[in-house]
Amino acid sequence: MAPIPHKKLQTTPLAVELLQRADSINPQSASRFANLPRELRELIWRFALTRYEDIDNLYDLDKRFARPGQAGPLRVAVQLLATCRAIYVEAFLIPFQVNPLVIFDGDFRDIPPNNPLTRSPAEFGRCDRLKWWQFGNISSVELTLQQFNLEGGALERVARIAGTSGRNKGLEHRGYAAVGVAIFKPSENRDPINDTSSLIENPCISRKITHLSIRMSRTDWWGWESPPEYADRFPSEKLRLEPMINVTSLAAKPEHSLAMTRGYEARKAGKEPDFGLDDFEKPGRWGPMIEEHWPDLVTLDLVLETFACKRDQLDYVVECAKLWKFPLRDGFYLAWKGKEETVRWRGAESYAYEYSTAWFQEQNKARNAEGQGPATIRWRPFTPSDGDPEEAQLFVIRTLTFERMKDDDRFDLRDLHGASGSRA
Numbered sequence: 223m224a225p226i227p228h229k230k231l232q233t234t235p236l237a238v239e240l241l242q243r244a245d246s247i248n249p250q251s252a253s254r255f256a257n258l259p260r261e262l263r264e265l266i267w268r269f270a271l272t273r274y275e276d277i278d279n280l281y282d283l284d285k286r287f288a289r290p291g292q293a294g295p296l297r298v299a300v301q302l303l304a305t306c307r308a309i310y311v312e313a314f315l316i317p318f319q320v321n322p323l324v325i326f327d328g329d330f331r332d333i334p335p336n337n338p339l340t341r342s343p344a345e346f347g348r349c350d351r352l353k354w355w356q357f358g359n360i361s362s363v364e365l366t367l368q369q370f371n372l373e374g375g376a377l378e379r380v381a382r383i384a385g386t387s388g389r390n391k392g393l394e395h396r397g398y399a400a401v402g403v404a405i406f407k408p409s410e411n412r413d414p415i416n417d418t419s420s421l422i423e424n425p426c427i428s429r430k431i432t433h434l435s436i437r438m439s440r441t442d443w444w445g446w447e448s449p450p451e452y453a454d455r456f457p458s459e460k461l462r463l464e465p466m467i468n469v470t471s472l473a474a475k476p477e478h479s480l481a482m483t484r485g486y487e488a489r490k491a492g493k494e495p496d497f498g499l500d501d502f503e504k505p506g507r508w509g510p511m512i513e514e515h516w517p518d519l520v521t522l523d524l525v526l527e528t529f530a531c532k533r534d535q536l537d538y539v540v541e542c543a544k545l546w547k548f549p550l551r552d553g554f555y556l557a558w559k560g561k562e563e564t565v566r567w568r569g570a571e572s573y574a575y576e577y578s579t580a581w582f583q584e585q586n587k588a589r590n591a592e593g594q595g596p597a598t599i600r601w602r603p604f605t606p607s608d609g610d611p612e613e614a615q616l617f618v619i620r621t622l623t624f625e626r627m628k629d630d631d632r633f634d635l636r637d638l639h640g641a642s643g644s645r646a
Contacts, residue, residue: 235355235425237311247307256308267313273298273321283608284570286441287334289527290619293602296337315425318352318359322435323384327376328368328442341383341402357404358395358428360384366437369444373469377508381515389428390518430518437525438463440617441575444471449581450531461528461535465509465546467497482542489545512548512556522548522556522624530566530616531585533595540620548624556624563621566598568614588616 240247250256255263273296281288281295298317303310324340326333333340363384367376381387385395388406396405409427440446445459453460457479462470464481472478481497488495499507512519524543528536540562548556568588576582588598589612598616608614 235314235353237314238425240307240311247311250306250308263312264316267316268320270299270302271313271317271320277603280602280605281334283602283605284573285334286439286573286575287332288569288602289439289617290565290567290599290601292334295334315359318356319361319429321360322362322364322433323357323360324364324366325380325383326366327371327380328366332366332439332441354395354397355426358389359425361429361431362433362435363431364435364437366439366442368442369438369463369470372436372438372508373506375506375508375511377511378515381511384431385428386431386516386518389430392427394426395428431516432518432520433523434512434516434519434521435523435525438527440527440529443528446528447579450529450535450585453532453535461532461539463526463539463543464495465548466495466507467499468503468506468508482539486542486545509546509548513550517551519550519556520626524622524624525619526621527617527619529582529586530591530595530618531581533618536618536620540622543622546624550626554626554628557627558622559625559627561623561625563619564596565619565621566596567601567617567619568598568611569617570615571609571613573615582615586615588612588614591616 258266275292276294276297279294281293298321300317303314303317324337326340363380365376365380382403385404385406388395388404391406393406394409396407399405406428409424443461445452445461448456448459458471458476460479462479462482464470464485466485467478467481470478470481478497481495484497485495504510512522526536526539544558546558550556572583595618
């Protein structure tokens, strides 16, 4: 068999070559699995090829990136695709369709090592390992970032890395510019995929990004280092987040620190907040960036973590966020419809970022939260080096899911918010 040219390897999956020579594929017709309905086989492949934590190679507990969902390096069981050609041509796209592109825009110490489908400002080349058609078939993005970057245009930068505009137009991925921005071009003429096969659509047309997770860890907030009691005296030290203002920590405009509360009060009254921003300030708001740069989203997860001793601050952020709406195109928007999750988990006894600051040890220990809030989850196997669980630090993660809807589906978000206001 003659070698396949490099460009064709980038744009044409091996499965296409195999399907054009159908006699080279053993259909495995004697296999019980092969005789299951296609829909059921699809569910099995999606489950089997979703990323998982390698708990045989646990991260050290005191690493700041070790947390539920990241107990160890993430793996994808792509070796399943090497079982036989019949399995390969049926499932070769699924690893990219079910697993997100993971992007970190913040402190490099928050980036777990050796994870697949990972990019960061310091590692633009990581996704060069993917062939063009592989990158094009990714349809979700998981973004972990500092609040400084969220309010500084990160959603636009990341959209360019993921290529949301080219995907929206149905273009094909064609590599990266020098700065890491994805390049998309119109489809080139090529021989059609074997018409006798209904196994795959054209795999070279890039998929739209339909899901985005925005994640902020406990050290990503403005004022994360401040003791919990500072929140009552200094608004600038309190956890806060507001999508319709560009920067909530600005010395020249201290009133911006109160923007989240002002936005909450306006939305409760059925109005959208007006912060009096000028034409220079308005383009920097991260909320409207979703409409401009992420137009195909079906769901948006907002995943927020903090120290357990600051849970009351995080709870207030979440209550405010339940009233947010993110406009999209053609009358659609993203809104919270009731789906949320709260997770409390134990970490290490101490972390390098503490720098001997007393409040981490005095106020954030598990022993101080006995019987308070939800039960802690078990998120990794216990090891002798983990120490005394009662001396472990305690953290909380709260997740809200915003779903795509249209004015025809309108309901009063204030009513739903009020019904959930008493929840733990």
